[in-house]
Amino acid sequence: MTELVQTKCRIFLRRRNLSPFSALLARCFGSLLLSGLLVLHPIPLVAAPRVLVRGASRLEAVASGPQDRIQIHGTLRDEVGEPIADALLLASAMAEPGVTIAWRTVGACTDESTSRSDSTDVPVTTDASGAFCFVGSLARRQAMVRVVFAGSAHFNETQTIAAWNASQQSLSIAFTPRPEKLDLDADRILVFARVTPATTTSVRGLPIALKTEDGSTLATEKTDDSGLVHFDVASAAMAPPGIGALTIAFAGSDHFTPAQATTSVTRSVRVALNTDTQIIRGDPSRGLALQVHALSSRGPVPSGTIEANLNGQVIGTGTVMNGAADVSLTFSPSHGETRYSVDLHYRPDSPFYEPARATPVQVMAEAPSPWIRFIPVAAAIIVTAWLARGWRRPPRREMRASRTPIWKGIASVDVVSASSVRNQWTGRVVDAHDGLPLFGARVRVIAPTFVDEDVVMEVYADDSGHFEFRLPSVEPALRLYVETATHARVDQPLPPASEMVIALASRRRLLIDRLVHWARDRGKPWYREPEPTPGQIAKVARAHHGNEVAVWAEQVERRAFGSDLVDQRIEKEVHDLEPRGHALR
Known part of the structure; x- marks a missing residue:
């Protein structure tokens, strides 16, 4: 630590262009100050958590x-x-x-x-x-x-x-080609490297080591007459899926200097889905529970989303946790049709887990019992008889039946029921993909003017995503704005007083969706089933000299799957990189 602080001080002094005497005094003062701080406040043995x-x-x-x-x-x-x-x-x-x-x-x-x-x-x-x-x-x-x-x-x-x-000759070492992605589903992984001397001296027989990011050696091979060396490593020896690094290193000899080169790699696997049953029976209009297992060659998949599709429409989603997800299949069956084929898709939330082909599941739709259909009729008769006993008929309250929205990954404002209190709005804000509540979501009612937008009301959702507000009066031109730092804004006319479910789309997912739609509009080689990843699009672009597309796709991958928050500014920066039409050369 002391050595690093002193190095930073020397860089600071050089940037200030101080005289040698002033720099000497500053260094002495800095050393005394650093020594005093270490004595008065020694560094604890257990470091505090770093962010x-x-x-x-x-x-x-x-x-x-x-x-x-x-x-x-x-x-x-x-x-x-x-x-x-x-x-x-x-x-x-x-x-x-x-x-x-x-x-x-x-x-x-x-x-x-x-x-x-x-x-x-x-x-x-x-x-x-x-x-x-x-x-x-x-x-x-x-x-x-x-x-x-x-x-x-x-x-x-x-x-x-x-x-x-001084008695050693210099060497340079490089990957040929540079590995970018390691397929952990393959049995073996091949890596090639070349050693080039500064002179025409032979480099045959030099031991070159292939190492991982933690410094462990995967293999050691010797160069041939041309300086080429190749490594054949079992994929099982590689670390789990994620971002890592590979290093090729020559330790040096009596005649040659040490040399090494390092490159970043992405380790990935494909995800296969399976269920405990291939045929599900029941009434899909009331929801059919299904547990889906997400597995890979490296074991259970830790994250992601399972999406159920029927004729191109999303009818259920589930979040993957420890290799499993609970999905509720909800749809209205067609009259006279009882057998449906539902496709299950894995949607990754990182580039390390790639979806395999869709997994089909058969649904046998069963009609509800006739007695269940009779219950509403009987209830209506009882209510009518009770009302007939009164001297006056109470006012009728019209209320739409509550319903549970199906998360389709699309931002929306869903009116669940009319409000029982005049000029009062309630509801909750959730993620459009998994339905999880969005704490701190900003809910505003805006009155547009010729000059600006006046904020009529502003509230924030609580930790369960709920919000509530009342307005003294309602004007037809009022608009509803709902957004978070990491979710794109929903902007639409304010509906009548009601209970609502507002779904916001994540900016990360919107970056991926925009890239996929761009590739789908242009067809092959940009688009391929089931959906291209940003890394695949960048690789196609690099191969066809499409550097503009490659830079955009790499930024989408970095922002969508990185650890930093993706806010409105970051989203705009990535959108500005999007090519406006691109043909392959």
Whole structure:
């Protein structure tokens, strides 16, 4: 920690262009202040929980060359492999860990000559591709070069150490091609890499290790005459579905410097659905309960949604938890038809679990008992007889029967029943996909004017999604606005006083839906059954030089499946990236 704070202080001083004497005084004062804080308030043994508010960064560096012109180059990227441009780095040489030594000369890689320097730290800035490069000389034949990125407003700090030996030749190592997605359903996974020396020296027989993000070694293979190496790894040795990283590393030898390369990968599996029964019997108008199991080659699926479709219409949904979901199939059967085929679809909420083909389930619709049909008639007769006994007939109250909405993933305002109190509205706000209540949803009644919109009333939903409000008077032009930070606004005319169920569509899901509709409108190769994922669309775009589409699809994947909240601003930023018509080249 102390070392990282000191590095950040040095970057701060260099950005202020202080004189050497002022910088020395500032460093001494900072060291004394840091020491005092550590004594007065020692760091506890158990750290407090961290909330990740910045992205991770990954730094790679290689040091090679003769003693009088050592070249240090590398890249700075984020956790998904995108370059971090215009980042300030500090490079220092060390005789051993913790012991820094001064550079004799430093300069840019593009300059033939270098300038004298007695500094222990060399500032260098990454270019648009996240790359950096500088040259220097040292008064020794071997050292370690530490490169530090002190972090920024968007990325966490990181550092790396590159070993340098004047008697060793430099190597570069790279994936060929770079693996982006690992199919865990396959029996074996193939990874290829190539080692390239700085000279024409043979690199045959160099041991190259393939490692995971936790540093464990999956396999070690040797290079052939051309420097090519391939790894054949059982998919069972890979980590579970999720975002990870693969590293190819050469530990170094008497003749060659160490080298490594890292790339981000997505591990995924396909999800298969099954049920305890293939035929369900009962009255679908009253709802038929069905438990659906979501399984993969890596065991039960932890999340997602099960969607039941009948003739293209959603008739039930269920949230997957620990590999199972409870789905209620509700629809009105056609007259004379008793057998229906319902398709069950898995809708993922992350790119790590992909839907397989739809699973069919047969529904045998049974008519309700005649006695059940007689009950309303008997009740009507009894009520009529009771009313006939009175001297005057009480006023009739018209009320629509309550009904349970079917969540179709579409934003809507559903009037359940008329209000029993004059000018009073009640109801609840739920998610349009799973029906869960939306705490803190903002419910407003707006009166449009020529200049602006006047807020007539504003309330917020409680933790169960319920809300209630009254208006002293009602005007025909009033509109109802309902929204949350993560759910798109519903805007429609205010219905008569009633009990309502308001369903809001998640901005994350709207990003996916917009991408799928875009692909469906353009057909193949963008669209394929059951539905294309953002990663698949990005891959097609990259293969056909459609960088504009690829950037948009990758942003949709990052925002829809990432940990950050997707609010109105983020949604607009992603929408602005949408191509306005795109033909393949």
